[in-house]
Amino acid sequence: MQPYLKLDHIDKIFTRGNASTEVLKDINLTIEKGEYVSIIGHSGCGKSTLLNIVAGLTDPTMGCVLLENREVNSPGPDRAVVFQNHSLLPWLTVYENVRLGVDKVFSSSKTRAERDAWTMHNLNLVQMAHAKDKRPAEISGGMKQRVGIARALAMEPKVLLLDEPFGALDALTRAHLQDSVMALHQKLGNTILMITHDVDEAVLLSDRIVMMTNGPSARIGEVLDVPLARPRKRLELSTNAAYLKCRLRVLEFLYERHRFVEAA
Amino acid sequence: MNMPAMKTEPATAVRATTAAPVVTMTPKRPPRADKYIKVARETAARVVPPLIVLALGMLFWELVCRRAGSALPPPSRVFKETKELIFDPFFDHGGIDKGLFWHLSASLQRVALGYSLAAVAGIALGTLVGQSVWAMRGLDPIFQVLRTIPPLAWLPLSLAAFRDGQPSAIFVIFITSIWPIIINTAVGIRNIPQDYRNVAAVVQLNPLEFFWKIMIPAAAPYIFTGLRIGIGLSWLAIVAAEMLIGGVGIGFFIWDAWNSSHISEIILALFYVGIIGFVLDRLIAGLAKIVTRGTALN
Numbered sequence: 001m002q003p004y005l006k007l008d009h010i011d012k013i014f015t016r017g018n019a020s021t022e023v024l025k026d027i028n029l030t031i032e033k034g035e036y037v038s039i040i041g042h043s044g045c046g047k048s049t050l051l052n053i054v055a056g057l058t059d060p061t062m063g064c065v066l067l068e069n070r071e072v073n074s075p076g077p078d079r080a081v082v083f084q085n086h087s088l089l090p091w092l093t094v095y096e097n098v099r100l101g102v103d104k105v106f107s108s109s110k111t112r113a114e115r116d117a118w119t120m121h122n123l124n125l126v127q128m129a130h131a132k133d134k135r136p137a138e139i140s141g142g143m144k145q146r147v148g149i150a151r152a153l154a155m156e157p158k159v160l161l162l163d164e165p166f167g168a169l170d171a172l173t174r175a176h177l178q179d180s181v182m183a184l185h186q187k188l189g190n191t192i193l194m195i196t197h198d199v200d201e202a203v204l205l206s207d208r209i210v211m212m213t214n215g216p217s218a219r220i221g222e223v224l225d226v227p228l229a230r231p232r233k234r235l236e237l238s239t240n241a242a243y244l245k246c247r248l249r250v251l252e253f254l255y256e257r258h259r260f261v262e263a264a
Numbered sequence: 265m266n267m268p269a270m271k272t273e274p275a276t277a278v279r280a281t282t283a284a285p286v287v288t289m290t291p292k293r294p295p296r297a298d299k300y301i302k303v304a305r306e307t308a309a310r311v312v313p314p315l316i317v318l319a320l321g322m323l324f325w326e327l328v329c330r331r332a333g334s335a336l337p338p339p340s341r342v343f344k345e346t347k348e349l350i351f352d353p354f355f356d357h358g359g360i361d362k363g364l365f366w367h368l369s370a371s372l373q374r375v376a377l378g379y380s381l382a383a384v385a386g387i388a389l390g391t392l393v394g395q396s397v398w399a400m401r402g403l404d405p406i407f408q409v410l411r412t413i414p415p416l417a418w419l420p421l422s423l424a425a426f427r428d429g430q431p432s433a434i435f436v437i438f439i440t441s442i443w444p445i446i447i448n449t450a451v452g453i454r455n456i457p458q459d460y461r462n463v464a465a466v467v468q469l470n471p472l473e474f475f476w477k478i479m480i481p482a483a484a485p486y487i488f489t490g491l492r493i494g495i496g497l498s499w500l501a502i503v504a505a506e507m508l509i510g511g512v513g514i515g516f517f518i519w520d521a522w523n524s525s526h527i528s529e530i531i532l533a534l535f536y537v538g539i540i541g542f543v544l545d546r547l548i549a550g551l552a553k554i555v556t557r558g559t560a561l562n
Contacts, residue, residue, distance in 0.1 A: 057462055075465035087459035091481040091557060100477065101467045135557070155467070 002069055003030035004191060005054075005159055010063035012049055023049050025217040027063070029210060031159070036185055036192045038202040040250060041212030042258070047195045050212075051163050054193060055081050067158060077105045080152035084164040086144040088136040094147050095132035098122055101155045122154040123147075125184060142173035149181070153188070162194040166201065175234065178205060186231055199254070203246045204232060211253045221258060224249055337528050345528035360512055360520065368536060370512040371502050374430070375544075378437025379498045386442045386494070387487060390449025391479060400450070411443035415501035419508055429509035433502065440501040441494035445487070452486025453479055481556070488552035495548050499541045 012024040023046040031037050039047045052058040054065055056075035064071050067078065080101070088097045099119045106115055123129040126146040131139055136147070145165060152160055165181075166174040182205060185192060196202050202209045206226050213221040226246050228237065237243040322339050329338035337345070353365035392399045393407075418439050422432040456479065464478050480487070506515025514533055521529035 055462075055466065057465060075462070076468055077466060079466075081462070081466050083459060083462065085459065087463050089460060089463065089478070089481070091484070104467050104469065104473075 003066075004033040004035075004068060005031040005193070006066040007050075007054065008063050008066060010050070010053060010060045010065070012046065012053065012058070013061045022217045023215055024053075024060075025219050027220055029220065029223075031191060031193065033191055034189045036194070036205055036207045037210060038194045038196050038206040038208070039210045039212060040196055040199065040202045040254070041218065042214055042254065043197060045212045045215045045218045047212055047218075048163060051081070051161055051193065051195050054159070055079050055161050057081075077101060077155035078158045079161055080155045080157035081161045081163060082145070082148045082152045082165045084167050086136070086141075086148040088144055088147055088151075090136050093133050093135055094128060094139070095119060095123065097136070097147060098151045098154050101151050105155045119154060122150040125153060125187075126150045126180065140173075142169055142177055145169065145177060146180070149184070153184070153190075158191065160190045160192045162192060164195050164197065166196075166198070174201075179234065181205065182230075182232065199247060199250045202250060203228075203243060204234065204237065209246070209250060211250060211258075213258050222249075222253055337531070342528040342531050345526070346532040349529065349532060360510075360516065362512060364514075364517070364533070364536060367512055367514045367517045367533075368540065371506060371514045372540070374433050374506075374513070375437055375495075375498050375502050378434040379441050379495060381434075382438045382440075382442040382445060382494060382498070383491060385438075386445025386490065387449050387480075389442075390446040390487070390490070391453055391475070391483075393446065394450035394453025394483070395479075404450075407443060407446060411447070415440040415497075416504050416508070419505055423509075429511055433505045433509050433513075436501055436505045437498040441498040444493035444497065445490040448486045448490030448493070449483060452483030455486070456482045484552070484556045488548065488556065492545060492548045492552070495544045496541065499537075499544055503537060 007027050007029040010024055010027040011022065013020050013022045027050060029037075039050060041047050049058060053060045056065075056072055056079065059073060064073070066072070072079065088094075089100070092100065099115070102110075102115050102119050102122075106118065110118060120129060120132070123132055126149050128143060128146050128150060131143060131147075136144055139147070145168075149165070162181075166177055169177065178201060181192075184190070185205075194202075194205065203226055209224045209226060210220055211222045211224065212218050224246060227242055228240070228246075326338045326340060328334070329336050330340075343350075349364055353363040355363045356366060389403070393403050394400070415436050418436050419432060422435040422439075423429070426432050426435065460478050460482055464474050469477060502513070503515040503518065506513035507519040510516050514537060518530050518533045521527075521533065
């Protein structure tokens with residue numbers, strides 16, 4: 001079977017003046033359809049750069065991204081991004097923020113009424129339909145992120161890219177939103193690539209965890225399969241042996257073998 | 265919905281009794297009279313202090329200028345001498361012998377035309393300079409030099425080019441008010457967060473959609489700052505320009521009054537100029553509030 005999403009020998013070198021920094025080195029990764037893959041690593045290891053390359057917002061220096069065997073090198077709604085800081089447009093309402101993407105993606109394939117229904121459907125999926133006429137400034141951080149997810153989902157992406165989507169949230173809201181994302185993944189079967197620096201989050205949500213070494217020249221250090229059946233329950237897992245083992249593996253990788261070097 | 269209103273509506277009352285478990289929560293509101301008193305108090309707090317200062321100022325002016333032989337008339341004489349102009353602003357005896365309404369409206373029309381052109385051209389040029397590094401490198405130094413030229417210095421040149429007072433005055437308004445609009449728009453466009461650009465890229469907005477849906481709303485607070493400075497400057501420039509080009513207009517009215525030694529008329533005209541300048545500024549500020557919906561600066 002052909003891989004759904006393939007990162008093929010990706011290098012990224014940032015050049016500023018005469019100084020050039022190699023951020024990513026020889027990244028190879030294949031993701032199957034419907035898979036939930038997390039990329040974890042210390043901050044500054046280039047995981048956000050990697051996500052931006054998949055999103056098409058940054059060009060790789062070498063190598064390419066293949067989606068269904070076709071090279072992608074510019075941003076598009078087939079790889080919708082949920083940004084870390086939600087990036088909702090403050091002058092639009094919640095509804096209009098989601099509708100903006102819907103109108104572009106389905107401009108010819110759906111009628112006006114269908115686009116409206118589809119927008120509301122996606123707001124319902126993240127339980128934000130009640131706030132559809134509010135502006136981003138009027139809703140909480142967790143709600144903004146839900147709308148961000150709705151906006152991305154509404155574009156019917158082939159791959160959903162999550163850039164530390166829960167990073168800016170408090171622990172309780174984060175847990176709640178993680179459960180929502182799990183439920184959505186279960187229900188819609190999206191292919192998801194998520195950047196995170198939270199070990200529990202990675203183990204709880206992912207089918208596979210990609211662990212990155214420290215930059216510069218970050219590589220994929222290890223890929224861990226998470227053999228936990230879905231649907232997963234946060235409370236039950238907290239004493240599950242397989243869960244704890246996965247968690248330990250990631251922790252060992254991050255804190256023993258590739259400890260974060262201050263100001264490396 | 266408050267309690268007395270419910271009593272007068274039998275339908276609501278019946279429903280309330282039959283479907284007893286459904287309790288509609290009606291938040292307690294202060295009685296209407298209280299609300300009016302509060303609003304009145306807040307208004308008074310803002311209106312009364314400037315009125316007191318104004319009254320004291322007039323009193324001082326009256327005391328200083330009332331003695332015989334003073335160069336400027338006291339407010340009482342200003343009022344006496346300009347009563348006709350104040351109470352009949354609409355007369356029209358042909359030529360430039362018109363009521364103040366006509367003078368002011370002629371000036372406002374010139375400002376409206378010159379300023380509208382400046383707004384459109386300024387936002388367009390500002391967007392270009394803000395968006396393109398090469399446009400900025402090429403145009404910005406030139407703009408920085410041109411914007412320091414005083415408005416009236418443009419007038420002889422524009423008279424030479426247009427050979428007519430009317431378009432020259434409009435050009436002076438245009439060239440005066442365009443610089444702050446260009447510069448502020450450019451800053452606003454340059455400051456659009458990368459996040460918004462990323463969103464636009466993922467959604468694949470085309471350049472025109474990007475302009476209308478991202479750039480203009482994101483830069484709106486800056487653009488309106490430029491527009492407010494621009495309207496102030498154009499109102500400043502019109503009076504000076506009209507003094508030189510003549511014809512109907514508040515500027516020439518002032519100059520004409522000076523030539524015929526009607527000092528009171530000058531004072532009245534200045535009063536109107538100030539009030540209208542203030543109203544224009546508030547108008548643009550109000551428009552900004554509506555357009556940016558008060559949320560653009562979050």
